[in-house]
Amino acid sequence: MLDSTLSDIEARAVSAIDAAADAAALEEARVEFLGRKGALAQIGREMGKLPPEERARIGRLLNAVKQNLEERFEKKKAWFEEQALAARLDAEWLDVTLPAPGLRPGSLHPLTQIQKELEDVFTSLGFAVVDGPEVETEWHNFDALNIPPTHPARDAQDTFWLENGLLLRTHTSPVQVRAMERFGAPLRIIAPGRVFRNEEVDASHEHTFYQLEGMMIDRDVSIGHMLYFMKTLLEAVFRRDVTVRLRPGFFPFVEPGFELDIQCLLCGGEGCPVCKQSGWVELLPCGLVHPNVLRAGGIDPEQWNGFAFGLGLTRLVMMRYGIDDIRLLQSGDLRFLQQF
C-alpha cells in the first residue's frame, strides 16, 4: 500500500520540481514534499505502524526517494541561482570605453628629466652631483679658469654683468673651482645648472640655457679615460649607437682641449638646420684640466691631473626630442611641456 503511495508521491514531486517556474515555486514544492510537514514526513510517521521487517524495507525505500528528490531539488535550486546571478551581472553592464575621471600626473620639464638621468648615470660611476651659484664672482667664472681679464676668450662668452661687479655665470665651469676648493683631490663631480649669455634670442639662441659640467681629478688621468666617460655618457643619454669624433678645441681651462662632436641625430649626418648643414653637432667641449686651474682650486698639478667637460643640456634635449625652437624650453607653454 505504502509502496504505491510512495511511488505516487515521488512521481508527483518530480513533476512539481520539474514544473517549478521560479525559485519560489520550487521552494513551495520542497515544503510540500520534503518539508517537516510534507508528504514524505507523513509517510515516515505512518511507517511506525508497520511490522518491523516491513518498516525496514519501507524505510530504505523512503530514504531512496528522499535522496532522489533532494538531489533534484538542489540541482534545480542551483540552476535558479545561477540564472539569477547571470541576470544580475547582465544588468550591471558597464561601458568600459568611458573615460576615467580624475587628475593625471603632470610632466617634469624635459631639462629636469635629462638632468636626473645624467645624475643617475654619473652617480653610478662614483661622481658627486654638486651645485654652484648662478650669480658668480668674476674670479670664479674667469680668472680661476685661466681666463685673465684681457684674454680674448672672454669675447666668446657674452657676459651679463651685474651692477655690483658680480656676473651671471656664463658656464657651469666655475663649479669646478668651487668643488676643488671644497673637496680637494681626488675628485669626481658633475654640476648641472642654468647659465647665461648676453645674446639675442631666436630659434637657436637663448640667453638662458643649461649645461652639465663634469670633472675628474686623480693620478695619471688620460685622454683615453676621458673618452671612456664621454662615450658612456652619450650611450646612456641616447640609448643607441652614436657616432662621435674628437678634434682640437680651444678652452683656456683645459690643455689639451677638445670638441667632441656627435653625428646629428635629426638628419643622420645629411645636414639640417639644427647641425647648420654640417652633419655634426658640437656637443661636448672637454679636455685635460689646465695646471693653472688645478692651482686655482688649491690642487698640486705635479701630484694630480684630470679631465673636465661641459655638456650642453639644452642642445641635448633638443636633439633627443627633435625640438626645433629653443625658445619653447623657457616659454612655460603647457601645450609644449605636457608632451614630455
Added chain:
Amino acid sequence: MKFSYNWLRELVPGLELAPRELARQITMKTAECEGVEPYAPWMQAVVAARVESVEPIEGSHNVKAVVDAGPEYGRRTVVCGAPNCRPGLLTAFVPPGVTVAGGKHVRTVLIQGVESQGMLASGAELGLNRDSAGILELAGVEPGAPIPGCPVDHVIEVDNKSLTHRPDLWGHLGMAREVAAFTSLRLADPVREELIPNGPPAWRVDIRDFDLCPRYSALVFENVTVGPSPLWLQARLEAIGLNPISNIVDVTNYIMAELAEPMHAFDADLLHGETIIVRRAEEGEELEALNGETYRLSPSNLVIADARGAVALAGVIGGAGSAIRESTRRIVLESANFEAACIRRTSAALKIRTDASMRFEKAQDPANTVRALARAVELFQLVSPGIRLVGGLVDSWRRPPEPKPIELEMEWLSRRLGRPIAKDEVRRILESLSFGVEEPRPQVFLVSVPSWRATRDISIKEDLLEEVGRMVGYGTVPPEAPLLPARRPWVNEERLFHHAVRQMAAAQGFTEVSNYSFISEEMAQRFGMAPEEHLRVANPISVEQSLLRRSLLPGIHKNILDNSRFFPSFRLFEIGNEIHKRPGRELPLEVPHLMAAVYARDGGAEAFFELKRLAECLMPGCETRPCAPRSYEHPARTGEIVWRGRTLGRLFELHPRFIEQGRASILDVDLAAMFALGPLPKKYTPLRRFPVSEFDLSIVAGLRVHCAELAARIRGAAGPMCERVQYLYSYRGRPLPEDRQSLTYRITLGAPDHTLSSEEVASVRSAIIAALEAAGYGIRQ
C-alpha cells in the same frame, strides 16, 4: 678668418687635397672650419675679349659693341652701358648661361632692338673688386684666354674662436705650416729677408714704453705712385673679405693676411719731424681715425705720434691726417708689435674692432715685424713700379727673453695620451711644426718653441701633448675605464630633495615650467617689490630683463595668463632660485622656491584647496593660517603655510585685478627652509589593542568661524582620550538663522589600556559641549 684655398696651395706646393677635404682635415687637426664656399666660380667661363667696334644705339646711353672673344666664343655682338667701352679695349667677356656676382644671370637677350650675345663685365660684376664705374681694362692677354690672376678659388672659413690661442693662424702662412705638417709636404716661405736694406735708417723711432710696444720696425719709401692694385691682388683680398683700397694699402693688408703682421703706411710728408714716437696718449688727446670718427683718448691707450701729436691708435687704427692719398709720394711703412692686453683694452673701451686689433690681441710674434717689411719691399716693387727705399731699416726693440725649452718625457706623454707613441713619431710631428727637438737623456726630449708659438700659446708640456695628440689624431686613442678605489661619492641631499618635491608635484597633476631669472622694473613694481631691492643687470638685453627675480611670481603669473588662452584649467609649478641682493660685492642669497599654480576659467575655491592638498602632501600636518594679504593676493583668500613651527610659504588666490578671466591660486614654498627642517622623523606607535568609540557633533557658529579653530577647541576640551577630530561637512539654511552655519565633526576617543565605557565617552562629550557653549557656540541636536 677666411682662408683662400689657392693661397694655401701656393704656400704648400704639391697640395692635392680638394677644398672640402682640406677643410675637414684642418678641422680635425688644427681649428674648426665653419664652411667652404667657392669664390667667383664663374671665372671658369669668363674670358678676355677685344672690343673691335662700337656703335651708338639711338635713344640710349648703351652702345652696340662687337668683340673678339677668342677661338671658343668667336665674334660676338654685345650691348654695353659702360662709359669706357671703346674699340681696341681688352676686357672681360661673360658668355650667355653664366651666373656672375650677385646672382646676375647672363643670357642672350634683345636690348633696344640689338641681340646681346653675352656681357662685358666690370670688376664688381665679377666679384673681383668693388669697381663698377666701367668694364675691366686688361693688358697683355690674348682674346679667349682666362682673366690673368683671377682663377676660381675656394674660401675656407675658420671659426675665430678656435684661433684665439693661435696668433700665427691669423695669416695664411701659419695655416699653411699646419697643412704642410699634416700632409707631410714642404712649406714655401714667401719671405726673402735679404731684401731688407742695410745702412743707417733715414728715420728714428722712440719707444717710450717697451712693455706696451716691444718692437717697432719701419721702412721709408719714396717715388711712390698711388693707384689701384693689380687685379690679382684686388681679387685675392676680395676673396677673403678685405676691401681693396689702393696699391699701398692693399699690400699692407695682403701681408697681414699672409704673415699675420698688421702694418700701417703713413704719408711721410704729412708727418711732422722724422721721428716716430710710441707713447701712451695724453688725457683727453684727440685723434681723427681713418673711419672718420674722432676719439678722445686716455693714458691707457697707446698712440703712434709725430712731433705734433697722435697720428695713429697703435695696433688698432690709423689716423686720417697722415693717411695714404693719391698725391702721396713718400711713405713710412710701420711693422710693429704691441702688447695684446693693451690693444684689447683700447679696442674694447673705444669699441673699435679692426683686422689689426683682432690680431694683436692674440699676442703676435715680435720676430715677425722685419719679415713683413721684407715681403713689402718685394710687393711694393710689383704694384708701384719705380718705388725706392730711403735709408736702412728702422728698428727698435726690447728682445723678449728666449723661450725656455720644455722637457717632454715620452713615458709621461704616452700616459697622458692613453696610448703608446713612438719617440720618432713625436720627433717628426714636432719638427714638422718647426719645434726644435733634442734628446739630452734617453726617452726625454728638450723641445724649443718657435717664436710665433711662444708669445702665449705654448709654454708647458701639456701644450706639447696637444701638438702631438692632434697630429696623431685623437681617433687613435682607445677609450679606457680607469681603475679606481670604490669610494662612495658625497650625496647631494638637497638636490635629491628637490627632485622628490618635483615628483610629488607632478604626481598631483602639476606640470613643470622653467622661467627666466630676469624681470622688468615694471613687473617688480606691479607685485609690490621695489626695483632697488633687486640685483640689477648692468648690460641687459632689454629693459624687460633688467632685474634678477626676487620671487618666482612674475614668471608664474605670465605662465597663467599665457596658458589661460589655450586651456580652461591647468596646474603648473616651477622650482627656481629667488635671488636676494646682499650688501656690496657679496654674492646674493639664492633661495630655491617651489611655486605652484592652479587655474580654472569657471572655478570656485577648488583650486585653492588643491594647492593646500599639495602643501599637505609635501609637508604632512602643515597648517594654513589666515594672514594679512599682500597687494596681489585675494584679501579674503590668503594664508601662511606653517609646518613644524616654521612659516614656510604662502597660499593664496590671485587678486582679481591680476587676472581678467577665471581664478588662479598660488602656493609658494621656501624649499631651503623646508629642507633645513629635514624629513619628518618617523616613529612607531604600538597598534591599539582596545577598540575606539566615535560620535559626531554639529556645532552652530558664525559664518566666518575657522574650521581649524573649532577643531582645536574640541581637541582641547576632549583631553587625553581624544584620538582624532575630523571635520565632516557644514550646513547652512533652515532651520538655522541666516547668519549661522553648523559644522559637523567626528570625534574619536580611545585609551591604550581598556575599552572606554559609555560613561567615559558621555563625560568627554559633555565636556566638549560645555567648552563650546562657554565659548559662545551652540550645539545642533
